[in-house]
Each structure stands twice: as C-alpha cells, then as structure tokens.
Amino acid sequence: MKQNEEIIEKINHFLSEEFEVDEAVITPGGNVREVLELDSLDYIDLVVVVESNFSFKVKPEDFAGITTFSDFYNYVISRVNSKELA
Amino acid sequence: MGIYSCIGKNPDEVRDSLYVGRSGIILDPVRKEMGYRSGLTGFVERPALKGMLDRRSRIMLPEQGEYAYMATMQALEQAGLDEDYINEHEIGILYGNDSSAKPVIDATDIMREKKDNMLIGSASVFQTLNSTITMNLSTIFKLKGVNFTISAACASGSHAIGLGYHFIKTGLQDCIITGGAQEINCYSMATFDALSAFSIHEEDPQRASRPFDRSRDGLIPSGGGATIVLESLESATKRGAAILGEVIGYGFSSNGEHISNPTVSGPVRSLQMAMRDAGMNTADIDYINAHATSTPAGDASEAKALYTVFGEHTVPVSSTKSMTGHECWMAGASEIVYSLLMMHNGFIAPNINFEHPDEYSVKLNIVKTTAEKDINVFLSNSFGFGGTNSSLIVRKWSK
Numbered sequence: 001m002k003q004n005e006e007i008i009e010k011i012n013h014f015l016s017e018e019f020e021v022d023e024a025v026i027t028p029g030g031n032v033r034e035v036l037e038l039d040s041l042d043y044i045d046l047v048v049v050v051e052s053n054f055s056f057k058v059k060p061e062d063f064a065g066i067t068t069f070s071d072f073y074n075y076v077i078s079r080v081n082s083k084e085l086a
Numbered sequence: 087m088g089i090y091s092c093i094g095k096n097p098d099e100v101r102d103s104l105y106v107g108r109s110g111i112i113l114d115p116v117r118k119e120m121g122y123r124s125g126l127t128g129f130v131e132r133p134a135l136k137g138m139l140d141r142r143s144r145i146m147l148p149e150q151g152e153y154a155y156m157a158t159m160q161a162l163e164q165a166g167l168d169e170d171y172i173n174e175h176e177i178g179i180l181y182g183n184d185s186s187a188k189p190v191i192d193a194t195d196i197m198r199e200k201k202d203n204m205l206i207g208s209a210s211v212f213q214t215l216n217s218t219i220t221m222n223l224s225t226i227f228k229l230k231g232v233n234f235t236i237s238a239a240c241a242s243g244s245h246a247i248g249l250g251y252h253f254i255k256t257g258l259q260d261c262i263i264t265g266g267a268q269e270i271n272c273y274s275m276a277t278f279d280a281l282s283a284f285s286i287h288e289e290d291p292q293r294a295s296r297p298f299d300r301s302r303d304g305l306i307p308s309g310g311g312a313t314i315v316l317e318s319l320e321s322a323t324k325r326g327a328a329i330l331g332e333v334i335g336y337g338f339s340s341n342g343e344h345i346s347n348p349t350v351s352g353p354v355r356s357l358q359m360a361m362r363d364a365g366m367n368t369a370d371i372d373y374i375n376a377h378a379t380s381t382p383a384g385d386a387s388e389a390k391a392l393y394t395v396f397g398e399h400t401v402p403v404s405s406t407k408s409m410t411g412h413e414c415w416m417a418g419a420s421e422i423v424y425s426l427l428m429m430h431n432g433f434i435a436p437n438i439n440f441e442h443p444d445e446y447s448v449k450l451n452i453v454k455t456t457a458e459k460d461i462n463v464f465l466s467n468s469f470g471f472g473g474t475n476s477s478l479i480v481r482k483w484s485k
Contacts, residue, residue: 019141020141039142041142041208041209042142042208043208044204044207044208045207045208045209047204047205048204048205048207051202051204051205052205057202058204060204
C-alpha cells in the first residue's frame, strides 16, 4: 500500500510539473483531460512523462479507458506491479 | 517594428547601442569545448516566456521562435495592432528562417538512444520544421492571411520583407507581419565553422567583426528576431497607425555561379533592380546598410558592386554587422530595423573596427564613427549562399 501511495504522489508531482497545474487540483475523481486541459497533442507528452518516470512502454491506446485520475493511478500501478512480477 | 538582438532587447536599447557603436559579441567557452575553430558569437539572452504564453505555445517554440515572438509583440504594439483588430482582419505573416538545428539534434539524440520515437514528444515536429516561426506565430496571434516561411540563407529576412511589399503592392493583403529570426545555440553554427567561415580573433571579441577592414578574417555568427509590420497606406492611414517608413524598392537576383563564392554582377543586378523599382537615382540614397559580414571575399565583392552602382566616395555606407555579427536568416530584417532607428533618430551608426581599408573599400564612403545625419532614403543589402541577393529601399514617411 505504501508503494502505491508513493506512486500516486510521484504521478501527481510530475503531472503538475509537466502540465503546469497546481498539484492540489489533481484529485482521484477529477477528469484527467479537463483538469490538465489536455488536447490531442498533450497525450503524447503524457506518454513521455509516464515512460520517463516509470520505465515501461506506454501505447497511446492504453489511455483509451482512462477518464479520472483514479483510473490513471490504477493503470500505472498495475503496469508497475506487472513489471515487477515479470 | 520590433527587435530582439545581441545589441538590445527592444528598439530603445538597440538605438542606444547603434549610436555608441556597442558590440554584442562574446567568446563562448562551450563552443571551444565542442571543437569549434572559433568560439566567437553574438550573445542573446533567452526571454522568460512563462507567464506570457501558455504551455502549449511555449513548448512548440524553438529558440529563434522565442526571439521572433518577442520582436513581434513589440512590433504589434508599436503598430497599434491589438487582438480585436487582428481577429477581425486578414493579417498575414511572411518570415525568414532557414534552420532549426537544435530541435533536430535533440530529437535525433532521443531516436538513437531510446529507439522509441514517441519519446521525442509532441512539440518537436513544430520546432524542427523550417516554417516553425510562421506556423507558431500564426497560431499564437491567430492570423488569417498569407502564411509561409521564406528560406533564402542569409537573405531570408530581406526577401520576406520584399515579398510582403509585393503582396501589399498588388493588393493581395492589407497587412503582413514580416521579419527574420536566427537561432544562436552552439549546435546551429558548427557547419559554418567547418568551412572556416568565422573570425578567429578570439583575443578581442568586440573587435573581431571588421567589415571592409583589410584585416578582416571572417564573420561572427549571431541571431535573434526582427519584425516589421507592412501595411497598405490606405489601411494604415485608416487606423491612424504611426507609419515609420515606406518600402519603395525591392531588387533581387541570383548569381548563377558558385554555391558559396560571391560575385559582383549578382549584387549589381539586385541593386539596379531596387533602384529602378524605387525610381531613384544614386544621389537620392542617403545611407546604405551593407551586407558586409567581415569575410575577405564577400566584403570585397560587395564593395565592388557598390562602387559599380554608386561610384567613388558617394553614399555613406556602414555594416552594422561590425557590432551585431552576422544575424544570418534574421539579418535582412534586423538591418531594416537598425536603419529605421537611424532614420528616426538622425544618425548613421558606425562601421566599428574599420581602421584600414583594402583596395576595394577605399573607394567607398564608409562611416567609421557615428555621424549625425538626416536620412530620408536608405538601402539595405542582403546576400546568401546559393547566390541569392536582395536589396530593399525604404523612404521616410511624410504625408
């Protein structure tokens, strides 16, 4: 659990840095696209920051099912865990 | 007009530098570490755009795009073109740019190291294309008129203004943002350094750029951004704009010979075409801002061309590159800004470091120290690799 909290904290930090929003506006129920004001190009940068911070390969289509930050956290946590199991 | 250069970050600073003959040249230790034969360069501070532009706009701008943005902000303000006016009218952009080396190298590094092109990110493609300036500024300022980049080596900025002049003269557009921008990072000029094109007077950077002087030994790279707003007289008058000058002549030519060696006949044809277009006699020109970059062959050819067209010891001539270095893609536009500043402040900026003429420059009236002079009409030359030549003539506006 502690590891998951650290991952969430790390995600909030780099999203805030990359997309220039206050970390406080990033909440589990918030809509990722709306809160970060993402356009189609920004999704590429989302891939870049995730890969750079967690060293696993992301496909843009992986984000298709992600709406909220909670979805986003779950996606990253599952990928981190599956990488560790591999 | 707007200017962001190594001798000032706005027209007032630049005017003062021009008047006192202040050089913007430094010795860059990073270039020496990278193996440059010459570490001399103009120094331009990167503007802090956070707070001025949103993230998306900022990350898509390469270095020279930042300079162009700063110059264009100044120019729009000076021209009295606000957001509402731009939104309601068809304003165009024709800008000179001929490289974007650093973003290309940065992207290539990622490609080679990561083998995953997605990691290049979303902004790189908009930074790497030669049309980066026009694509970015047209988006930022929401321009709806003509929109393309002019790439003509060191004559890019001048041709951009010349083409803008024709777009307006022929009634295709009423108002166009023109200019030129030049990157100045340590990657951008290595290929020129490879040709031994740069001065190696590193012991005294501010005296190294010596256009027309017999001891000149090469140019010094420099950069920044320069913007000129061109507008039809009808449109500018209707808006009550402060008109700075009138483009009255544009001449162009191609040498049709060697890719890098200059000729005399090419520039002569460009000069004569500009004079014909302006309906001017040589006696009508009050000042010539020479292209002269401080290379042995280039300055000699231009001196011969000026002598051929204007005769011996006639029109005052100076090369502001003696202070700025060679602003390359930007130079043709920045030198129009420099000359307009002289025109509006009643002086001719000196060709600093001109101490001893050679057999060709001795025939010209080269201004060594700042001269108080009313300038009614000036001519500005720009020449580039491939033998592309451009000459512009500008007259002071009077009702």
